[in-house]
Amino acid sequence: MSVDPQSIDIPYEQPSAGLACGTVVLFAVVVTGYAALWLAAALELMPLPLTSVPATILAYLSFTVMHDAGHGSLAQGEQRYLVIERTIGWVASIPFLIVPFSFFTRIHDHHHAFTNHPDKDPDQWVSGANLWQALPQALTLLPHYAYHGLVRLRHDHNMRASWPSSTIYWLAMATVMVAMVAQGYGAELWWLLVLPMCAASVLLALLFDWVPHRPNLHQGRYQNTRIYLGFGLRWLTLGQNYHLIHHLYPKLPWYRYRQVFEQIRPQLEQQQANIDQISGLRKPFSLSHPSTNAVLTGVVITLPLVKRYRVCVDAIELSFDLSGVDGFDFAAGQYITLSTQIDNTTVTRSYSIVSPPGAHSLAIAVKRKDGGLLSCYLHDHARIGMRFTIAGPYGDFVLPSALETGSASTSVDLLLVAVGSGITPMLTLITTALECYRGKISLLVSHRATANGLYMKQLDRLVQHHPQRLHITTVWTEQRNRIGCTDIEFAAKGMLIDKCHAYVCGPAALQQLCINVWTAMGLAAERQHCETFELPMDAPQGERHQVVVTLRNGCRHQLTVAENQTVLGVARAQGIDLPSACGNGHCGSCLVQKQQGDDVLLAPNCAGLLVNERQQGKTLLCQCQPRTNLLLSEL
Ligand code: FES
Structure with a gap:
């Protein structure tokens, strides 16, 4: 299916569809070039070692043909061209000897799906901090692809589907290579195929992977890939200096990238995309990444x-x-x-x-x-x-920015309530607040027993250094009940409650208790801050639906989820460990593909799910509230 330019984040004017003629011409150039080169080698028109140079260039060009065929940008979704596209893709993969077309396509799909993810992006292999670190990584990228495909993706259904055709390719290539050596053409094999494959792979790894994705930190749609502009780069890299355009519109042929870039450049700049000018007016070439404010x-x-x-x-x-x-x-x-x-x-x-x-x-x-x-x-x-x-x-469980900059009124006080490991965010809030402004801090914390008290010594030291500003009340649940209303009220004694900022980190029941007490004391809702990694589990209401979640390791979990519940909430309540972390739509760890069915999101604009991911039928387990039976699969 061809990409619909109107269905993605930044729509563009679609260039003419049909067979991508530019790619077909490039393929013809590669085939003609190889024919001429092998003929020249056979007729000894040039020294054999010298043939490696044009052979490297041809392998380099051939990659773009294979790459575009893998993305379906050659046939551009037209059924009648699919056979041509696949044939060209397979032929173009021959110079890479150990990387069959179908195998590469699956590996490359993972690069696009998980760009810059340290574990899931196969191209993260080439992410050295400088050229000298990146070079050995670039040299070993092809074996790494083989490892990634065979070991890391062995449970991936699409990868497994590519193995029969890949195996035939490997057998065929091995047979040809063994036959060449046996027939005394080992030198030709080395100079015309093996060495050029290695050299072209290094060039490709550097120009198509390393430079466009440096510094490999960001996964935001507009920040995970760069555009770098400069004289001649378009032809040197066959358009991959507009790599962000390729990632945004993978079905676009390589020679159309610049045209689309010119169309959508203002929107890209609005999204703080990383556009660098190697020489020219805009800004000096830099491999640094955008500010964290731009991180989506x-x-x-x-x-x-x-x-x-x-x-x-x-x-x-x-x-x-x-x-x-x-x-x-x-x-x-x-x-x-x-x-x-x-x-x-x-x-x-x-x-x-x-x-x-x-x-x-x-x-x-x-x-x-x-x-x-x-x-x-x-x-x-x-x-x-x-x-x-x-x-x-x-997370937004942070001090008001005025406190962080030290410009707040000295009468602003902090009221903190934590249970167990809920003390961890409080520790940094306390140390930062003590350093940055002059208000009072009252901490009410609960632990089971002295031995379980996290950071007790550090907190005691802080009290010794700031006896007038920091007060700590500890509730030991082994000796008495949990934190109650009177504890919360007592902790707020002597504070100007309407000027306080109050923070609670602990179970949902404690949060609700704090909210009730603070609200009754007159503290405005916008001054109350809650943090929990527990998922609220509402009693089921509305229609119930069957949800099947298939994990990458093949495990399937079937759950009954009501319309007011989330899939992750129900799973956790039943002790089922589904991929997740924050539980509140921030981190994207629970991203899954909807294979079937319909859902709504608890927080429709949560940061963990991009607009285009939603359009592609993805959802977050921690936000997913079913509206029909659902089939979900881990990505
Ligand atoms: S668990 Fe973090 S987004 Fe769902």
Whole structure:
């Protein structure tokens, strides 16, 4: 099916459809070039080693033909051209010897679906900080594709479907190569095919992967790919210097990118797309990424664990190295999601950041939960040097900006209520507020027993340093009941309640209690801030629907979900572990494809689901409220 230019975020005037003649001409040039080159080699018209240069250029050109055929931009959806498109795609893949057309197409689909995702994007392999780091990665990209396809995507249905044709290709190529060596044409094989394949792959990896996606941090639709303009680049890269256009409209032929770019440039600039001018007027060439303000779905990076220590009997603090990472600016009170592979499944959870904004490391506290997949894994297996996927920062559980800048009135006080690990965002709110303004802070915190008290020593030290400003009341639930109305009222004593900002992090019941008490005390709703990673589970109302969620590892879960409930809420209530993290539509970890059925979103404008993703039939498990029976599959 051809892309409908009106159905995507920025509509453009569609160039004429039909067979992409420019790509067919390019294919003809490649075939003619190879024929001439092999003839020249056979007639010994040029030294054999010299043939590698034109052979590399031909392989480089051939890639664009294979690439466009894989995207369906050659036939542009017209049924009558499909056979031509596939034939051309297969022939164009021959110079790449170990990368069959169908196999490449599936791998490349994953690159488009998960651009810049550290685990899921196969092209993240080439993401070195500089050219010298990127070069060895570029050299090994093709073997990495083979590994990614055979190991990481072995459960992927589409990838498995490509294996029969790929196997035939590999057998055919192996036979040809063995026959050439056996017949004494080993030198021809090396100079005309193997060496050019390696050289072209390196060039392609650098010009089509590395440069367009640097610094590989952002996954936002308009930020995950760059456009870099300069004299001759369009022809040197066969249009891939307009790589963002290709990612926005993958079915557009390569020679149309510039035309569409000129049409939609104002809208791209509005979206803060990364458009660089190598030489010229707009701005100097830079490989830096846009400011975090432009990030639509947060940054995703892999960070090494540099420190772990025990903060109480059942919690550890993990610190990840942020030095050299640009653009991961977070505010006090925000959280990240941490993902890792456990038994071939990606497990993701949310954790509040406990390090202060601007620190060179990113610290989180992980409390061991009985049966908690990721918390137990981190407690038992997280070692210094291990790398983890971190996404974020997320959340608006932050200080009012006036407090962060220190310009607020000194009479503004903070009222904080936390239970257990809910203390983690409070810790950074307290340290930041103590540093940035002069109001009072009252913290009401509840732990089971002294041994379970997270960050008790740090908080005691802060009280010693700021006895006039910080007051802490601790409720030990082993000795008495949980936090009640009187505790909340008592914590607010001596504060100008109508000038306070109040924060609560804990279970839904505690949040509701705080809201009731604070509202009764006269605190305006906009000054009350709640944070929870628990999903509210409303009693079922309205029609109930059958929802089947199929995970990438083949597991299927069937749930009965009422129209006022979310799929993730019901799954968690039943102890079913579906991919998710924040639970509130921020992180996108629970993104799934609707195969069948209809739903509405709890928060229709949540950041974790882009407009075009919704249009493509995707939904978030944490936001999905069914309106019919649903078939969902993990992406
Ligand atoms: S769990 Fe984060 S968006 Fe759904």
